[in-house]
Amino acid sequence: MPRTLIIAHHDGDRLNPSTSKCVSCALELGNEIDLAVFAEDPAAVAAEAATLTGVTRVLTSVQSDSGHRLAAVLAPQIAATAADYSHLLAPATTFGKDLMPRVAALLGVAQVSDLMAVVSPYTFKRPIYAGSVIVTVTAPSDQVVVATVRIASYPAAAGGGSAPIEPLEVTCELPTHTRYLGLEASAGDRPDLQSAARVVAGGRALASAENFELIYQLADRLGAGVGASRAAVDAGYVPNDTQIGQTGKIIAPELYFAIGISGAIQHLTGIKDAGTIVAINKDADAPIFEVADIGLVGDLFQVVPELEQALADG
Amino acid sequence: MKILVGIKRAIDYNVRVQLRPDGAGVVTDGVKMSINPFDEIALEEALRIREAGKAEEVVAVSIGPPDAQQQLRTALAMGADRAILVDTAESVQPLTAARILLKITEREQPGLVIVGKQAIDDDNGQTGQMLAALWGRPQATFASRVELGDGTMRVVREVDVGLETIEVDLPAVITADLRLNEPRFVKLPEIMKAKRKPLDVLALTELGVESGSQLQIDAHEPPAKRQRGVRVEDVPGLVAALKQRGLL
Numbered sequence: 001m002p003r004t005l006i007i008a009h010h011d012g013d014r015l016n017p018s019t020s021k022c023v024s025c026a027l028e029l030g031n032e033i034d035l036a037v038f039a040e041d042p043a044a045v046a047a048e049a050a051t052l053t054g055v056t057r058v059l060t061s062v063q064s065d066s067g068h069r070l071a072a073v074l075a076p077q078i079a080a081t082a083a084d085y086s087h088l089l090a091p092a093t094t095f096g097k098d099l100m101p102r103v104a105a106l107l108g109v110a111q112v113s114d115l116m117a118v119v120s121p122y123t124f125k126r127p128i129y130a131g132s133v134i135v136t137v138t139a140p141s142d143q144v145v146v147a148t149v150r151i152a153s154y155p156a157a158a159g160g161g162s163a164p165i166e167p168l169e170v171t172c173e174l175p176t177h178t179r180y181l182g183l184e185a186s187a188g189d190r191p192d193l194q195s196a197a198r199v200v201a202g203g204r205a206l207a208s209a210e211n212f213e214l215i216y217q218l219a220d221r222l223g224a225g226v227g228a229s230r231a232a233v234d235a236g237y238v239p240n241d242t243q244i245g246q247t248g249k250i251i252a253p254e255l256y257f258a259i260g261i262s263g264a265i266q267h268l269t270g271i272k273d274a275g276t277i278v279a280i281n282k283d284a285d286a287p288i289f290e291v292a293d294i295g296l297v298g299d300l301f302q303v304v305p306e307l308e309q310a311l312a313d314g
Numbered sequence: 315m316k317i318l319v320g321i322k323r324a325i326d327y328n329v330r331v332q333l334r335p336d337g338a339g340v341v342t343d344g345v346k347m348s349i350n351p352f353d354e355i356a357l358e359e360a361l362r363i364r365e366a367g368k369a370e371e372v373v374a375v376s377i378g379p380p381d382a383q384q385q386l387r388t389a390l391a392m393g394a395d396r397a398i399l400v401d402t403a404e405s406v407q408p409l410t411a412a413r414i415l416l417k418i419t420e421r422e423q424p425g426l427v428i429v430g431k432q433a434i435d436d437d438n439g440q441t442g443q444m445l446a447a448l449w450g451r452p453q454a455t456f457a458s459r460v461e462l463g464d465g466t467m468r469v470v471r472e473v474d475v476g477l478e479t480i481e482v483d484l485p486a487v488i489t490a491d492l493r494l495n496e497p498r499f500v501k502l503p504e505i506m507k508a509k510r511k512p513l514d515v516l517a518l519t520e521l522g523v524e525s526g527s528q529l530q531i532d533a534h535e536p537p538a539k540r541q542r543g544v545r546v547e548d549v550p551g552l553v554a555a556l557k558q559r560g561l562l
Contacts, residue, residue, distance in 0.1 A: 069478075071443065072452055072453060094455075094474045095473070097439055101442075102444070102453065105447035105448050106447050109527040111409075113437065114437065127437065128436050129434070129437070133536065134536070135532075135533065136533040137531055138532055140528075175450075177482060178453075180478075181481055183473070183479075184477045185476040186475070230492075240458065240472050240492075240493055241473075241476055243492075246437065247432070247434075255556075272537065276556075276559055278552070293540075293543035294543055296547075296548070298548070
């Protein structure tokens, strides 16, 4: 019987919004959906997951320590559960990208990365070459499908549901060769880049970490998350986890500001699902203007403060 | 300790990839090929570990057509001690690549395997994790800093919310992220020297690897195009355009 298992991405307290987008993808498969929460204390995350419309059951597995953050520890438990399912999904966040290939290899099956559309229960679309090409792939229908879901391709699932929460019993030997030591979160108070409705991003033209303050001010005025091009990250203006693009984050905000970003193909692949793209750049021929919905040719050092002031004035 | 590094031949980072007119893939004739940039970072890290006196040998491995010897020669010029090409004309998917690398790992018994976190052609990002699973060893993906201990390695990983630190027992598989290091440039004398370094070619059929589960590739198509937008002259124009769309 076809049945989908989604592996919840969470931080121990809250469900990561990417999980809800996975539910929207799973709904296209047409199967009943189980959502598994592996955590030291899964209760709060499970309660949140149970409200997602479309989820049939939430399954909780109590983990003894922070080992559940490790793919090496989680993968054998998921593989041991796989026999009951036709599809295993996780979001294509660093969590899912780390985990699911390990699960697939333990099961001896291929894995679909960055699933962006369901054509039929075993046929999917996914991007290659930084999204320059979309391929349609078919997985063997006599094996479980293991996939990561490109979260920018799916909306969040609706809330208001009330799925039952049941314990998941898994018995398998867990490795001790990998140990979790800690996380240095670079967050702050700004909205999370991958789920923010608005994102303001800066590029190399900002020219220094100090000048990036302009981007932060505009972002705060808009209640937006902050992103950056690879060039700006490489130059050390902003932390690595702000990078948007092929090798960074793929985002789909309603409103995206590309400021001083030329628009290399590797960057564009990270924003092509944005609702409205606004580009501000000095170079009228910059490729970013080919994808921008609203383009303004101008010096960002004049335009951005003026824009921030205009927004402040309402 | 011996370090094994995966080297994939891929279309160069700077090439604008074109779809073939018959839709059966992308244009590769006359297109510049290079080492996948993440694999170059993987190799650089292996070389630095050897240069720090913590490894004796760096072996570069590629899976691909005979032409992939070019990328292996570049790897040798960068400083790898020897190279192995697993020769196959077939397009190899990650699970098969992992099975092949497992065979090489069994032969070579490395203390560490480093590969790129993804190849910029198929953007799968699976091979390192799959090798680690099949080998029954730790994986440390998206590595931005590594520190060798006594039979262990401490790895800082680039995750969505920041930097995560884990410790793995060796042997282990590391996948290199963008900011692990900046790969060195190859100098001419090293290119000459690399011609004399050993490069073994093994036929895939000799290794006895079954390809197993594969995804069937049905079609290639261009991505959906965005509508061309409007230009505004100044900030008031921009604010008006945003208001018109209901975004402010």
